[in-house]
Amino acid sequence: MAKELSDKIAVVTGGAAGLGRATVERLLEDGARVVIADLDPDLGESLANGYGPDVRFRRTDVADAEQVRGLVDFAVKEFGGLHLMVNNAGVSGAMxxxxxxxxxxxxxxxxxxxxxxxxxxxxxxxxxxxxxxxGSIVNISSIGGIQAGASVPTYRASKAAVVHFTKGVAVDLAEYGIRVNCVAPGGIPTQLLASATAAGQEGDAEEMTRRIRAHMAAVQPLQRQGTPRDVAEAVAYLGGDRSLHTTGTVLTIDGGTTAGPKPLRA
Structure with missing residues (x-):
């Protein structure tokens, strides 16, 4: 049975760790060739070498527009094209x-x-x-950009903007056969939350991180811990031919959190 992403070339920003790394691994399983873009050259190069000949690494700061354009040029030069762009790199800011x-x-x-x-x-x-x-473009937002909350306002605003931007350009680019979709994770254990609490909290940031994670788990309707692999599966779906009629959508990977809190039972 042919792999769904065989002969496809992908770029994953923030691809050396967390959601990005899980996405790289998932795309490789499906036959894609992948460029990992990340700020960490040691980790990025090590991963690329370990994954084999279908992977390249390019140090990229996505806040620098010229570096991002150079990243796409690099992918095209190295592998001959680009079929899937995963804009995953993100930071939280201080909480x-x-x-x-x-x-x-x-x-x-x-x-x-x-x-x-x-x-x-x-x-x-x-x-x-x-x-x-x-081709297909998948932008990683967050349920923080969909659901209101009392913390990290700049982060939430940036992720909400990603959702609206994705829908707008999906309409604009459809005439070229380009699909643009958004994945919004929630409750997935990565280093993003810990970095936010460490940067902004007075006192025990580790304890604050634990309490926030416990609260998120308590209100999540589906009582299963989400994983980076869950997000990677969504990206693989949106990047492949199973989603050829899907554009401008937001796929939440959050155990039902944005649908509503887990009900209290007597």
Whole structure:
């Protein structure tokens, strides 16, 4: 049986760890050739060498538009094309106890990585795809961009913007056979939450991270711990031919959290 992504070339930003690494591994299983883009050259090169000849690494800061454009050019040069662009790289920013304590010190960095990086990555990939028969672009948002909450306002705003941007360009790029979709994870254990609490909390950041994770698990209707692999499966689906009639959609991978909290039972 042929693998669904055989002969497909993919780029995954933030691909050396967390959701990105799981996505790289899932795409490789399905036969794709993959460029890992990440800020960590040691880890990125090590992974690329370990995964074998179907993987390349390119150090990329997605906040730098020229580096993102260079990333797409690199993928095309190395593998001969680009069929799937996964704009996954993201940062959280510092988590403060209250909005009145927010100093917006990391505002530019969060917006540059989480939003500008996605926008430029989408445009650079689409320019190639438009001239070469179309393709698929998957932008990673978060349920924090869908569901209101009292913390990390800049992060939430950036992820909400990714959702709206994705829908808009999906309409704009459809004439070229380019599908643009969004995956919104929630409750997936990665280092993003820990980095946010460590950067902004006074006191025991590790304990705060544990309490937040416990709260998220308590209100999630589906009592199963989500994993990076769950997100990777969604990306693989949106990147393959099973989703040829799907564009401008947001696929939540959150155990039902955005549908509503787990009900209280007597």
């Amino acid at each position: 403060h106890q209250h909005f009145l304590d927010e100093d917006f010190a990391d505002f530019q960095r969060v917006l540059s990585v989480n939003l500008l990086g996605v926008m430029v990555g989408t445009q650079a990939a689409a320019r190639h795809m438009a001239a070469n028969g179309g």
